[in-house]
Amino acid sequence: MQIYLPIAEVSVNAFLLLGLGGIVGILSGMFGVGGGFLMTPLLFFIGIPPAVAVATEANQIVASSFSGVLAHFKRRTVDLKMGLVLLIGGLIGAAIGVQVFTILREMGQVDLLVKLCYVVFLGIIGGLMFFESLRAIRRSKKPSAVPERKKHGLVHALPFKMKFRTSGLYISVIPPIVVGLFVGILAAIMGVGGGFIMVPAMIYILGMPTKVVIGTSLFQIIFVTAFTTLLHATTNYTVDMALAVLLLIGGVIGAQIGTRIGVKLKAEQLRILLSIMVLAVCAKLALDLLIVPSELFSLGSGGHS
């Protein structure tokens, strides 16, 4: 069934959108990522104009994250306090990120920067997670190995300490705010929720337990992407409600299924699956930059941009 999207001004298959929403929703629920880094390139691929894809995707992430976070609230795997601290950094970061984006667009080459950002960050994060999880799985197979003691690094030496009971942490608020800020900036530039950066940052930098990380990441993403959606809707008029509804119907159902699959998997397995997925997207984007494109030319609307 073809459906005409009023803002994107293209006609696409409604079932294709529902299916895409569903698949990305499952991944979102499983890994606590918004799924934007997968969905946005997929939307480009089916012919949605990039500006509309980025803005509408932000709206859809709100829905799937909200659906996912409710399931996590039930399991008490959301660290609200940590989420709020991250959110403060995230909102400031998003506002800075939008400014950076505007400056870069005036300079041109914003497409390239976004793609390079994707390749570099997905590559680093995916690679790190993959090898770390492999090590963790090997360790767990050797029962004689002594578990590592928690390191007391720089993160624990900073002032303004706060107790995060759900995460079982007593650390300074500075690292979470900095992490939130940094992810907020990247999220605005790359047009995603930023979960795929946030999740590893929470595990490896803040040392939060994996089970709590996903719910907390989702909680934080809801607000950052809601903020982004409003910014896009009021400045660029690029949020397509019809597209968003189709994606989020698939997305919220997928997120529910994904959350339930996620609970049944071991933390190491979850991480290794996420890392493989991140690396696959990274490889695809890197190939696009390296291989001779079949069409050297591209069209963009001029004048108003």
Next chain:
Amino acid sequence: MIRALAFLLCLVVTPLAAEEVVAGLSRDEVRITANFDGSDILIYGAVKRNAPAATEPMEVIITVSGPAQTVNVRKKDWRLGIWVNTSAVEVDEAPSFYAVASSGALRDVLTRTEDLRHRISIPRAIRSVGAPSTVENAAEFTDALIRIRTAKNLYQKLDNSVKLYDQTLFSTTIDLPANLVEGPYDTRIFLVRGGVVVDDYETVINVNKVGLERWIYDLAHQQPLIYGLLSLFIAIVAGWGASAIFRYIRF
């Protein structure tokens, strides 16, 4: 003296022998609804004559042209090991949709000067004031624009698609694709003899969003904040709804 008289006679006779196009459309409005997936438009008409037809064969060219837009055509080049957009040309006026149907091969039917004057063929319908001097081979960019839009069925060159009956009646069908832009679509019909345009006729097909499409589009542009909040509201309700339903069925 005789020559001068003959010349005058010619001047008087020509307008009398003029032929006039009378045309109609199967529809002069295209309504874009939620399940819009393209539309066919039948364009038909006849030639009204005050004198017997000239000996040269009559040809008809029909063009349909969507609203003009400024388009940025960018080109990628190999730099530092990756493919990067390096140069861009702004095409000042390119129709969002353009179809040119003719009764023969357009190249044979129309002379180049007449094409230039009436801007009939696809390359002529696109107006590019000039590329920046830093860009070499600017024609490559307009060619790319035509190539990309032709692949999307947005630019159509339809040779031999106008049917002629008894040198008087004509008809053709233009297939409008699903990815249409709103606005007036100028429709022009040219009557051609010996490569020269004898008469032309212009009308407009209005392409409009209607119903839900219209409402969403207007709200997004006129009340962006409310629209944004409504989008978020839908997202939250859908997220909550799915969660509630799944809890209920205990999946």
